[in-house]
Amino acid sequence: MKLNYAVVVGDQYPIIKTLSQKLQNAGWTAIEVIAATEQTEDLNYLDCGCFSEGTVSFNPWYEQSIEEMLEQLKTVTTRIDMVVTCFNYYKESHLRGSIEANEMMKMYEANTLVLLRTIEIMLPLMVEGMKKIVIVTDVKARMVKGMGNGRIGYDMSLAARDMSVKIMSNALQSEGYTFQLIEGDLEDDTICQQL
Amino acid sequence: MPTALVSGADRGLGLALTKRLLELGWQVIAGRYMTDWHELPELASQYKDNAFVIPLDISSDKSVYSAAKLAEAMTDAIDLVIHNAAVSTRLNDIGITDGLDYKDMKRIYNVNTIGMLRVTEAFMNLTDAGHMKTQCIISSEAGSIERCERKAWYGYCMSKAALNMGALRMYEQLRPDGYIFKLFHPGWMKTYMSGVKNDAAELEADEVAEAALNYFMATEDAGKPLVMRDWQGKEWPW
Numbered sequence: 001m002k003l004n005y006a007v008v009v010g011d012q013y014p015i016i017k018t019l020s021q022k023l024q025n026a027g028w029t030a031i032e033v034i035a036a037t038e039q040t041e042d043l044n045y046l047d048c049g050c051f052s053e054g055t056v057s058f059n060p061w062y063e064q065s066i067e068e069m070l071e072q073l074k075t076v077t078t079r080i081d082m083v084v085t086c087f088n089y090y091k092e093s094h095l096r097g098s099i100e101a102n103e104m105m106k107m108y109e110a111n112t113l114v115l116l117r118t119i120e121i122m123l124p125l126m127v128e129g130m131k132k133i134v135i136v137t138d139v140k141a142r143m144v145k146g147m148g149n150g151r152i153g154y155d156m157s158l159a160a161r162d163m164s165v166k167i168m169s170n171a172l173q174s175e176g177y178t179f180q181l182i183e184g185d186l187e188d189d190t191i192c193q194q195l
Numbered sequence: 196m197p198t199a200l201v202s203g204a205d206r207g208l209g210l211a212l213t214k215r216l217l218e219l220g221w222q223v224i225a226g227r228y229m230t231d232w233h234e235l236p237e238l239a240s241q242y243k244d245n246a247f248v249i250p251l252d253i254s255s256d257k258s259v260y261s262a263a264k265l266a267e268a269m270t271d272a273i274d275l276v277i278h279n280a281a282v283s284t285r286l287n288d289i290g291i292t293d294g295l296d297y298k299d300m301k302r303i304y305n306v307n308t309i310g311m312l313r314v315t316e317a318f319m320n321l322t323d324a325g326h327m328k329t330q331c332i333i334s335s336e337a338g339s340i341e342r343c344e345r346k347a348w349y350g351y352c353m354s355k356a357a358l359n360m361g362a363l364r365m366y367e368q369l370r371p372d373g374y375i376f377k378l379f380h381p382g383w384m385k386t387y388m389s390g391v392k393n394d395a396a397e398l399e400a401d402e403v404a405e406a407a408l409n410y411f412m413a414t415e416d417a418g419k420p421l422v423m424r425d426w427q428g429k430e431w432p433w
Contacts (some may be wrong), residue, residue: 061297095368099316101256104309105301112353113297119290152364156308160358161352163340168291171346 004130009033009118010086011110013055017085019136027186029138031076033119035060035087039109060117073125081130083122087115088138089157092150099152107157118163123172131177135165138183196245197327200266200273202226202253202314203280205227207237208333210389211404212277217242219408224266224273227250228280251278253310254302263317272324275411279309283351285390290347300350303306307354312361323372330369331411334423341432346347359423359433366421377411378423380431398426 006028008020013034019031034057058069073080089110091103119133126133138158162181169179199216203209204225207373212237213225222245227235230250239246249265252258265274282303286296311332315322322328337348338355359378366376381403383396406426416422423431 058350090371095312095316095365096319097316099312101305101309101313104312105305108304108308108357109301113300116291116295116349117297120295122294132385152312152361155364156357159340160304160308160357163343163353163356164349165342166340167345167347167349167352170344171259171290171292 003029003077004081005079006030006082006084007033007073007080007122008084009035009087010136011036011089011114012086014135015086016055018085019086028082029058029077033058033073033118036115037109037114039106055084060114060121066121070121070125079128079192080122080125081133082134083119083126084134084136085115085118086136087111087161088136090154091179093153094150095152103155104156107153108160110170111154111157112161112164116168119168127143127178131172131175133168133177133179134180134182135161136183137161138179153189196220196222197274198222198224198270198272198325199275199277200224200226200318200321201230201277201279202251202310204248205229205232208381208384208403208407209277209279211400212279212407213246214238215404215408216261221245221275222270222402223247224249224269226253226280227387228252228263228406235300238326251280251314253314254306259310259313259317263321266318266321266389270321270376272326273318273321274325274327275329275331276314276318277299277321277407277411278314278330279323280306282306283331287348287351289349291349295349298355303350303354304357307351308357308361311358312365315365322374328372328374329377329411330362330365330374331407332358333407334358334362334378334380336380336425336431338429339433363421363433375417376421377416378421379407379410379423380423381407382426402426 006023008016008030010016016032020032023030032055056069056072059065165179201213203215213223216223224247227248239248247269249262251262284299286299286300335355337352338359340356362378382398384398384400385396403426
């Protein structure tokens with residue numbers, strides 16, 4: 001039986017773990033990868049408890065770190081069928097006093113650029129695979145009105161991310177890549193049925 | 196006399212908007228970024244009583260708040276803000292398999308997206324006191340996710356999609372305070388977005404400025420959900 005390999009990559013270990021387990025239950029071989037930069041590493045993953053053995057972490061802005069991560073992946077597989085990304089760093093930001101440029105940029109980096117960079121890095125390993133790319137996202141950040149105050153920086157970063165996914169899809173669909181945005185309760189087993 | 200603030204007034208559309216507002220009898224606070232560009236000071240010298248040029252780099256908190264302090268010394272209120280300043284890049288054609296430049300993407304986002312928030316926040320004391328409370332945002336078709344057919348242009352398109360989202364969230368938050376938002380796609384203009392004047396483009400900045408100001412002053416969208424309109428008045432999808 002041919003194994004299907006999925007890389008679950010994000011910045012929050014508990015979410016990665018949950019998705020990874022659900023994928024394994026659904027028959028996938030799932031590899032957990034944490035992507036964090038100097039800007040974002042304090043956000044989530046360091047204090048989230050022990051990683052599973054074999055969980056790989058890397059900093060997408062450093063070639064050596066990328067190389068090491070890819071080497072570790074290659075000890076499991078040289079072919080990735082699916083990359084599942086889950087980056088959702090949220091920091092409240094309000095007009096009239098709490099707009100901080102640094103936080104705006106941090107959300108852009110964490111939710112948009114790191115995801116884009118991660119996919120860019122994984123593409124060479126996906127050429128022989130199923131070429132599925134999944135973005136676990138927050139549909140409340142869509143262009144609908146009245147989703148509540150305090151979300152401006154976060155929603156802007158997710159709009160930028162949706163645009164990056166659209167451009168990637170435009171560029172890669174002729175090569176067989178599919179992009180899927182999914183949203184749902186991670187505790188719900190049906191999330192994997194969307195894949 | 197109504198007062199407007201225009202960011203990126205040095206040349207191109209910003210200069211054309213500043214010029215047209217002055218012709219219409221407005222007082223204009225014109226944000227200047229390029230200290231070595233002559234057109235804005237020349238224009239201001241023709242309207243000594245109504246044109247005020249202030250240094251304004253919307254990528255810098257310090258510059259924007261200094262500009263707001265200068266403006267507070269010039270006027271008690273601003274009626275209309277035109278968020279025009281923006282940058283593009285010569286790296287637009289780099290695709291996902293060509294080696295993307297993330298530092299450049301951050302630079303573009305800092306100007307095109309966060310810059311609009313900085314200016315809105317810093318000048319809010321003055322705009323709260325204005326009669327029109329109108330925030331006009333120069334966006335682009337490049338920010339329309341639904342219509343996007345590009346296979347590259349990551350940094351610029353992402354910055355404009357985020358700008359549109361930011362405008363929408365600001366509109367929701369500030370509308371109860373009486374604010375009006377106008378989101379505008381100016382079309383392909385003979386301006387300097389790529390660094391040199393693009394004479395191959397379709398539209399002159401002066402004609403777009405005329406259409407933009409007609410839209411900014413119009414009340415037909417009052418009370419309706421925010422949309423992005425182009426220079427011909429057509430609505431663009433998010």
